[in-house]
Amino acid sequence: MAAAVDDGRARREIVEAADGLFYAHGVNAVGMDAVRERAGFPLKRIYKLFPSKEDLVIAVLEHRSRMWNEGITRAERGSADPVARLLAVFDFLAAWFREDGFRGCAFINAYGELGPGSTRVARAVREQKASFRVHVADLVGRIGGSPALAAQLVLLAEGAQTTAAIAGSPEAADVARGAALTLIEADTGASRTA
Structure with missing residues (x-):
């Protein structure tokens, strides 16, 4: 089912899931498996959209910047x-x-x-x-x-x-x-x- 979601929506959902986890628990304490579980996308899809955890962290910070503004x-x-x-x-x-x-x-x-x-x-x-x-x-x-x-x-x-x-x-x-x-x-x- 998650494979039918377009990349833009998948990115948003993954970023929002990671944001909630990172903010509540800290970036280092949250593994990519936890992001996978919360977002509902396979790790392969997550890594296709965010080749590294650092890429995901940057996307979360960009999301937070928009929220702040x-x-x-x-x-x-x-x-x-x-x-x-x-x-x-x-x-x-x-x-x-x-x-x-x-x-x-x-x-x-x-x-x-x-x-x-x-x-x-x-x-x-x-x-x-x-x-x-x-x-x-x-x-x-x-x-x-x-x-x-x-x-x-x-x-x-x-x-x-x-x-x-x-x-x-x-x-x-x-x-x-x-x-x-x-x-x-x-x-x-x-x-x-x-």
Whole structure:
């Protein structure tokens, strides 16, 4: 039955299965047999689409990057106010941290497990983090903030992810949001109550 599934759909289903397993258990702890079992495709088909486990990890990180970008976009969509859009990043984090099964940032987790030994994984993680920095810098530019403010806000968001995962504290996003507002006010000179 799985053989009748086109390659595009099979890739999506395999990536989603691997993503769930890698995120819940870690990349190194999950063998390709577990991916086969969860995805429902023979190993031969999986290896045809992903010649190595590293190829599958890269595809999962690309999937996670799309999920992240879509989540941030949805969170920002509700407001035309540029400061509210910037703070929506932290609102997105707050909702994510409260999801069942939250285990921190998949990119940080993958880098911690594989980054030192895989230049491809390290590059994928760095690209995602750089993309987020550019996005935040764009939002900060719209409020007349400085490049230093953008860097500080990115650091707050990244730190909140790590704190929430390690401490099991979803409130880290709320604390980071409050700190972000303080930094925005200090940098731009505008007093806000967002």
